[in-house]
Amino acid sequence: MKSEDILRGLRDRDPRGIARAISLVEENDPLADEILSSLDDALVAEAMILGITGPPGAGKSTLTDRVIAKYRLKGKRVGVIAVDPSSPISGGALLGDRVRMMGHALDKDVVVRSMATRGRLGGLCAAAGAAMRILASSGCSVIIIETVGVGQSEMDIIRIADITALVLAPGLGDDIQAMKAGLLEVADILIVNKADCPGAEALAMDMESIAREGGSKEKDRAKVCMTVASEGKGIDELLAAIETVDASHRESGERRTRREKAYDLEVLEWALEMIKPSIIEKINTWNHDRKGAPRLQAAKLLGRECVRISE
């Protein structure tokens, strides 16, 4: 397929064209750059990128499903990028696109794409950023990036979103409680899902108190929403909160700033990826004894006197 055919496919919202374009990105095909250079920048700029993240067991998938349904009722075309921690060997996404979001399987205006977190060139932000642009160019005005918010790369990917919602639920244990902390600081919306379960009120109070620490002005604070995704409760309020944050970010310039940072992050990821092979080549052909401080070895490798040896 030529790039013009794929670009036409995107404009025509042809599922095969969209799938092909994202696959080219994932496969690191040179054609991908040609496609990404010819997308509709206005559509990309206008789409809302919503990051939904949270620990396993918080109910992210169910919640995402409900959010999709609401946006569909509003007539929006919705793109979903589901980020899976995945095999270091196969490099493939673990959850097939078909497994997730089954409720929207027959809806042509819900485009779901799984992305593996491993085995890719250019970093995860770069790949998700590319997928986001492709989905936006195929007419998706809402794009949801769903990630399991526990690892570093999963947290990084949130940086490409315009708005980040963190989903928590009561009773997820200590490990989970620890994980959420990093995300709390970057979330615009804190969702207490399973709000009908014991401990939800206490969790919501915790979240409210964390939100208050986030800013003295009401509008700078993270919003706390309570939902029971399995019953569809609280989803209208959540969408209202998203709208409020979005309006505020547009007004303050925060939206533009985030987009610029996200773009530069992608460029940085790519630049490092381009430089990496030559460093690996150097290491592989280098006769080093693999002892002592690796940083000093790295400096030697690069031919730099990069560290001051202090007294």
Next chain:
Amino acid sequence: MKSEDILRGLRDRDPRGIARAISLVEENDPLADEILSSLDDALVAEAMILGITGPPGAGKSTLTDRVIAKYRLKGKRVGVIAVDPSSPISGGALLGDRVRMMGHALDKDVVVRSMATRGRLGGLCAAAGAAMRILASSGCSVIIIETVGVGQSEMDIIRIADITALVLAPGLGDDIQAMKAGLLEVADILIVNKADCPGAEALAMDMESIAREGGSKEKDRAKVCMTVASEGKGIDELLAAIETVDASHRESGERRTRREKAYDLEVLEWALEMIKPSIIEKINTWNHDRKGAPRLQAAKLLGRECVRISE
């Protein structure tokens, strides 16, 4: 404190010296390289680095506690590096060292150190590798790296271990099942913890079948162990499995290969880290329009004709 004092502290197994040395590494202090260059390479080479990973709720901490206790009974000094997904803002570890491994709090021959996954220079492998060397040089002959095995960087860190054990438990849900897959492929030992819970047998059978796919020869296959860490059951068998894998890796040369790869990975991480600031500087001072394919922008930034634009 001068580097000689710290090095003497390590030799004397002085907890303050150990803590200071690792902090210098974490703070990216030039003194850290001096210390890392003067460590006891023989002790580092001889120590066993055991990676224990698994999803939240599998019972990693309890199991790690039990494993520590067993090695203590064998007279081994044990170091623990607990890797926490952490705040992008504070960059600090979330779980204080004191919170974890409380059972060994008064034992001077159990040295526990938490490491944040974020906000560090040089990558997580580099930081954990440095901490591992410091712990080994202070006489720890067993070093456990405990991570929440869900994200990419958490999976990467396992690459610095000699032996990797993946802890799973029945009933952890779909998210968890998906996460484990990438880890299954790199694990030497598959632990089914909470073996007294419903579903444990089925999970163990799954693991056995996955292990069989891993190799036609018995000794190449991952070992499957069943434990009830909360009651201390199955820990002797687990240690026997670790010993078997270790012996096999030493005999086959696998241990040496892994160490070399791990060292080179650290050098790579440092080299990229050293190059990164100049790229960020370039991006920040660069008048780009932030449109189109980020990879092409990166190539332009580096002054490269790195991609072929195909027809």
